[in-house]
Amino acid sequence: MRTAYTSDQIRAAELALMATLPEGTLMGRAAAGLAVTCAGLLTGLHGRVYGSRVAVLAGGGDNGGDALYAGARLARRGARVEAVLAGSRAHEGGLAALRAAGGRAAAFDEARARETIGRADLVLDGLVGIGGGGALREPYATLAGLAGETPGLVVAVDVPSGVDASTGRVEGPAVRAHVTVTFGAYKTGLLVDPGAERAGAVELVDIGLGPHLPDPDAAALTDEDVADLLPRPGAESDKYRRGVVGIAAGSDRYTGAAVLSVGGAVRAGAGMVRFASAEEPVRHVRARWPEAVTTVLDPSLVLKSSLDEVGRVQAWVLGPGLGTGPDAHAVARAVLATDVPVIVDADGLSIVARDRALLRRAAPTLVTPHAGELSRLLDVPRERIEARRLEHTRRAAAELGVTVLLKGSTTVIAEEHRPARVNTTGTPWLATGGTGDVLSGIAGALLAGGLTCYDAASCAAHLHGLAARIAARGGAGGRSEAPIAALDVAQALPEAVRAL
Numbered sequence: 204m205r206t207a208y209t210s211d212q213i214r215a216a217e218l219a220l221m222a223t224l225p226e227g228t229l230m231g232r233a234a235a236g237l238a239v240t241c242a243g244l245l246t247g248l249h250g251r252v253y254g255s256r257v258a259v260l261a262g263g264g265d266n267g268g269d270a271l272y273a274g275a276r277l278a279r280r281g282a283r284v285e286a287v288l289a290g291s292r293a294h295e296g297g298l299a300a301l302r303a304a305g306g307r308a309a310a311f312d313e314a315r316a317r318e319t320i321g322r323a324d325l326v327l328d329g330l331v332g333i334g335g336g337g338a339l340r341e342p343y344a345t346l347a348g349l350a351g352e353t354p355g356l357v358v359a360v361d362v363p364s365g366v367d368a369s370t371g372r373v374e375g376p377a378v379r380a381h382v383t384v385t386f387g388a389y390k391t392g393l394l395v396d397p398g399a400e401r402a403g404a405v406e407l408v409d410i411g412l413g414p415h416l417p418d419p420d421a422a423a424l425t426d427e428d429v430a431d432l433l434p435r436p437g438a439e440s441d442k443y444r445r446g447v448v449g450i451a452a453g454s455d456r457y458t459g460a461a462v463l464s465v466g467g468a469v470r471a472g473a474g475m476v477r478f479a480s481a482e483e484p485v486r487h488v489r490a491r492w493p494e495a496v497t498t499v500l501d502p503s504l505v506l507k508s509s510l511d512e513v514g515r516v517q518a519w520v521l522g523p524g525l526g527t528g529p530d531a532h533a534v535a536r537a538v539l540a541t542d543v544p545v546i547v548d549a550d551g552l553s554i555v556a557r558d559r560a561l562l563r564r565a566a567p568t569l570v571t572p573h574a575g576e577l578s579r580l581l582d583v584p585r586e587r588i589e590a591r592r593l594e595h596t597r598r599a600a601a602e603l604g605v606t607v608l609l610k611g612s613t614t615v616i617a618e619e620h621r622p623a624r625v626n627t628t629g630t631p632w633l634a635t636g637g638t639g640d641v642l643s644g645i646a647g648a649l650l651a652g653g654l655t656c657y658d659a660a661s662c663a664a665h666l667h668g669l670a671a672r673i674a675a676r677g678g679a680g681g682r683s684e685a686p687i688a689a690l691d692v693a694q695a696l697p698e699a700v701r702a703l
């Protein structure tokens with residue numbers, strides 16, 4: 204598991220560790236690790252460090268200190284290092300080390316900074332780290348913009364400047380790095396968009412913080428974690444024990460979403476799928492997935508909140524293509540009145556946004572909105588949600604008393620009193636119609652298989668992203684990606700499980 208922390212958590216751990224070590228030890232470790240990564244990148248570019256040009260953007264705090272000390276190490280290996288000092292003061296020790304190693308440094312001057320950055324092979328962003336707050340002020344903002352114009356590689360020190368290390372929030376100009384070298388532990392803002400996207404590849408330098416770290420603020424599952432969590436059939440298993448998932452989706456008007464959700468559940472390893480809906484979607488599901496046991500719902504029974512005719516299930520998926528009219532509302536009421544875990548997705552979310560009381564139930568509930576749907580659930584503008592994804596996912600979990608999976612560029616999962624989970628798999632090709640319906644089916648299968656909402660959501664997102672990548676590459680070994688359809692994602696699920 205990759206665990207991540209807020210700035211405050213990191214700072215507290217650093218203080219505790221620092222108290223046990225001679226002054227300067229931590230910065231020495233950080234700068235040494237940073238210099239090794241930069242030297243590796245420069246060697247990759249030119250075959251050597253000697254003679255390469257490095258621009259160090261140094262803020263007034265310790266983040267600038269790290270960058271200046273790393274610059275000094277590169278200068279000692281023959282790099283031509285020039286530092287742009289952005290603050291009214293610079294880290295004294297770092298600046299002296301850089302100068303002693305033959306590097307140059309001067310206070311910010313726009314024309315000169317443009318020239319230095321414009322000819323650099325590598326720009327080291329040491330403007331602000333975990334001490335940053337709010338939008339970058341001048342001249343930091345200008346320098347963050349100039350870093351975007353360099354022909355060279357951009358390496359962010361600890362976090363890309365302009366990205367909030369605790370949340371991934373970006374308010375104004377921010378550095379876009381090829382590589383971020385982060386110290387001691389991952390910061391949550393490096394895993395959550397828009398910060399994650401600004402960070403590029405993240406490398407962790409161990410500075411000995413481990414024993415001082417508290418419970419994480421967020422975590423990302425690895426393939427191994429998902430392999431361990433995934434319910435797998437044993438010799439004793441039969442279809443009932445493996446988990447029966449009920450899917451209440453589709454309507455005479457929308458049949459595709461139902462087919463995709465059932466496909467996700469079948470391919471993710473449900474013991475059995477019971478599909479309940481109107482006549483037309485039932486016909487489509489039977490034609491595409493003969494494995495599913497189908498029931499045409501009698502509206503009068505649903506109105507009495509009875510789903511007895513469907514048979515026993517261990518979890519329900521509610522919503523894809525369901526519609527939002529009175530019949531759909533009755534189905535939602537009946538499903539949410541059951542005593543098993545329920546995933547509410549798509550139209551199901553529109554229904555509960557209008558009738559929040561439906562979410563007050565004893566059994567666990569997982570909601571899987573995208574930003575627009577979460578905007579309706581929380582009554583917060585979509586743009587605010589996009590800019591502060593983690594914060595709003597947590598808020599929804601607390602306010603609604605459910606587990607929340609927010610879909611999007613990085614999928615975030617929140618449940619009260621648990622670290623947020625951040626998904627790291629996927630491909631931009633996933634942004635296509637119907638993939639969310641497949642996700643609901645996968646999560647349903649895992650929930651019916653016995654996972655909690657929190658684990659089912661995290662594992663479903665992981666597998667979904669992995670399957671999408673495999674589908675886009677035409678197989679686990681493929682190198683370049685191509686467009687995919689939602690059904691391709693469902694079809695690639697077995698290969699994703701095999702690849703874990």
Ligand SMILES: NC(=O)C1=CN([C@@H]2O[C@H](COP(=O)(O)OP(=O)(O)OC[C@H]3O[C@@H](n4cnc5c(N)ncnc54)[C@H](O)[C@@H]3O)[C@@H](O)[C@H]2O)[C@@H](O)CC1
Nearest residue numbers: 217229230263264265266331332333334335336338339340
């Ligand atoms: N505390 C420690 O033990 C260690 C800290 N390290 C480094 O130290 C960093 C934290 O250092 P600091 O606490 O000095 O803080 P930073 O250097 O991250 O930021 C503080 C500086 O940024 C300026 N600043 C803050 N917000 C700004 C904004 N919006 N616009 C413009 N300027 C802004 C402040 O005026 C101050 O000069 C870490 O990110 C890491 O790089 C590492 O050396 C490892 C050890």
Ligand SMILES: [K+]
Nearest residue numbers: 328331362364
């Ligand atoms: K930085």
